[in-house]
Amino acid sequence: MKGLIQRVTQASVAVNGEIIGQIDHGILLLLGVEKTDSQQTADKLLQRVLNYRIFPDAEGKMNLNLQQAEGGLLVVSQFTLVADTQKGLRPGFSVAASPALGEALYNHFLQQACSLHPRVASGRFGADMQVSLINDGPVTFMLNV
Template sequence: MKAVIQHATNASVTVDGSVIGEIEHGLVVLLGVTHEDTQQDVDYLVNKIIHLRIFEDENGKMNLSLKDTVGSILSISQFTLYADTRKGRRPSFVHAAKPDEANRLYEHFNEALREADIHVETGEFGAMMDVNLTNKGPVTIIIDSKDN
């Protein structure tokens, strides 16, 4: 499971011209799921993301976590994180999990965040979405659960 995490001062996701998710302060998480991902990958990423110290403290140091700052998450499912571009010019997505399994783990991910008392807004799984955000810093971090 891969997550691209961006520190955002605000973010929203729009489907068919309507805003369906919006946050003011927190993280935008683009989440990709592959075939061998399990609940353990979900648990690892949730714990890592909510405790990652990437928010500035009163001295301007990245020393605070999402939990410390009571931030929110805009969670977006993103199968393209598993694009394979080694051959040709058209990406292959064979490493991305099948939609049913990917959606199941994506929903578990969001529910685990909520169980950790994080406010979560989401996109719509499988939909064409427009994601807007102001990336503060900019801070963008990639985490792969297989690297733990």
């Protein structure tokens, strides 16, 4: 499972022109699911996302996590994160989870996130989404579990 996290001052996701999820200050997480992932993998990634220290403390150092910074979490599924881009001119998706497994693990991730964090918003699995954000910093990290 891969998660691309971006520290944002605001982010939103829309489907057919309608905003279905948005946050102010916090983390936009683009979530990619691989066929070898499980609920345990999702839980481990969620703990890393919630506890990863990318927010500035009083001295301006990245020492605070999402919960300490009281930020929101916007979770958007993005299967292209798990693409194989090592060779050729077209991405390969042989390691990507099937749509059924991807959706099940995405939903599990969201359910767990909502139970552990007070401000969670999301996109819609499998939809054609338009994501808008203002990256703060910019600060962007790829988390792999």
